[in-house]
Amino acid sequence: MMNTLVYPGDIINVEHIGTIFMVGELMKPGTYPLTGALSVGSGLAGIGAVRHMTLLQALAMAGGVTEIAARSKSILLRTKPDGTREKIMIDIVKLEKGEIADPVLRAGDIFYVPSSYLRNLTNNLFLNLVNAMYVLPALTVVGLP
Secondary structure, three states: OOOOOOOOOOOOOOOOOOEEEEEEOEOOOEEEEOOOEEEEEEEOOEEEEEEEOEHHHHHHHOOOEOOOEOHHHEEEEEEOOOOOEEEEEEOHHHHHHOOOOOOEOOOOOEEEEOEOHHHHHHHHHHHHHHHHHHHHHHHHHHOOO
16 A cells, blocks of 8 residues: 545545444444544644444434443453553443543454343343243153142
């Protein structure tokens, strides 16, 4: 790849700069293109334009969280340059109130919103009830008490 000079008035299109994954208790979980605001200026990497998307913007794209989401126990999984995964705990309630910084997402980030404790408890009770409905009659047929 060669370095191309950019002059005032030039337009640069970046078609695809990465993907993020929004999973768990979201209204529209899925894979989303990394989009967002275009920042132009100078920084450690030199002068240029950088497109960024924050977690709140991604949550809006995913339609927000469901009613049974564990909003204070969400996790942002990010791959470090050395290939290891970093686990960042995010409290969506504090994020929405502006009490914590809105993280800028990177290509490959995975944001997971788990189910609430009540949902997991309800699912377990339901599964135990269903198992009891099928297992007890089967044991009776075989002649067990």
